[in-house]
Amino acid sequence: MNAHPGGSAHTQHMLEAAALPEGARILDLGAGAGEAVAMMRVRGYQAAGIDLMPRADFIRPGDLLHTDFESGSFDAVFSQCAFFVSGNAPQALREAHRLLKEAGLLLLSDVFFEPPAQMLQEAGFELILEEDLTSQWRDYYLEALWREDVLPCSLPGGKCRYSFVIGRKC
Ligand SMILES: C[S@@+](CC[C@H](N)C(=O)[O-])C[C@H]1O[C@@H](n2cnc3c(N)ncnc32)[C@H](O)[C@@H]1O
DSSP: OOSSTTHHHHHHHHHHHHTOOTTOEEEEETOTTOHHHHHHHHTTOEEEEEESSOSSTTSEEOOTTSOOSOTTOEEEEEEESOTTTTTOHHHHHHHHHHHEEEEEEEEEEEEESSOHHHHHHHTTEEEEEEEEOHHHHHHHHHHHHHHTOOOTTOOOSTTOEEEEEEEEEO
16 A cells, blocks of 8 residues: 555656656655555666665665665655655755755655745755645545554644655755
């Protein structure tokens, strides 16, 4: 099961919006069960994923706040619903920035408590796309409540929003 609003359709949308060239190297931070990594591989990308508690044998154990990959190793860094739950989204953004090649892309879908443009700028990114998915996230949250599931991105109401953003490393 996808642990993020919009499921695999939204993962596909993120990849289509970024329009990365075939063979691009992508790292999924907080990859969970690896659905997104598997989808990227089917699309011809060189994709890898890490997670504190991997739920697939092709996802490596690792902390997204401090990875052991060399700087500038990836064309894109991807993450869904993991930066916020890591407890330190600013550090997650800085680590994503370090991992990217020059002009590499960050594809991030997550809860934001500050304007995404500001958070990305502070970490060294230029915001090139933002889609506000807060209403979709609310539906996802309510559905999870109804099912009495664990709530992976669970913060009801408040002043936060749920957005898909693409940032370019500058
Ligand atoms: C809501 S789940 C999302 C999983 C996956 N991205 C998806 O959308 O299906 C959040 C994931 O972030 C992982 N995570 C949280 N903090 C992390 C950290 N510091 N380093 C690596 N993974 C982390 C959790 O283990 C969990 O798998």
